[in-house]
Amino acid sequence: MPKTNKVSVVFTDVQKEIALEKIAEAKAAMPFLISLTTEERKRSQIMGPKSLDYVRQCLEGAKAFPDELKKSFDTAEMEKDYEILSHLLGVQIACQEVMELINDTLTASGIEALEAANEVYASLKLSAKGNASVKGMVDKISERFKGQGKSKKPKTT
Numbered sequence: 243m244p245k246t247n248k249v250s251v252v253f254t255d256v257q258k259e260i261a262l263e264k265i266a267e268a269k270a271a272m273p274f275l276i277s278l279t280t281e282e283r284k285r286s287q288i289m290g291p292k293s294l295d296y297v298r299q300c301l302e303g304a305k306a307f308p309d310e311l312k313k314s315f316d317t318a319e320m321e322k323d324y325e326i327l328s329h330l331l332g333v334q335i336a337c338q339e340v341m342e343l344i345n346d347t348l349t350a351s352g353i354e355a356l357e358a359a360n361e362v363y364a365s366l367k368l369s370a371k372g373n374a375s376v377k378g379m380v381d382k383i384s385e386r387f388k389g390q391g392k393s394k395k396p397k398t399t
Contacts, residue, residue: 249351272333274326294331297324 301324304317370377
């Protein structure tokens, strides 16, 4: 029974360029995106699943009781932070879904490509025994495995 591939498509250069353009458009639509340094990531509190509600409730508290806060506290800036958080979380979820699909497709197509390559290599190795021109190709392909050698079984005592 012939093997069927999970991924059997043609992804053209044009389709790739369109996808990359759309990604560039998405980045351009969010010019405020930044990159944090490793140090900034390490020393900051990280938002967890319950943190958005916490921030929302504290924002409500800041609006309801402004006189209880330091005069230097900027409630409007906190509200902007909350708004970008809530909006970007939706964008992040959509991007994560696309990344999962891309990663799964890369994994599946990689598995299929390696299985096919292994089948070709095995067939060519058999043919190389009686065909000098095939042997040259097998030698070229075998360079990928150079230095790997056969794994030695550990000695048992």
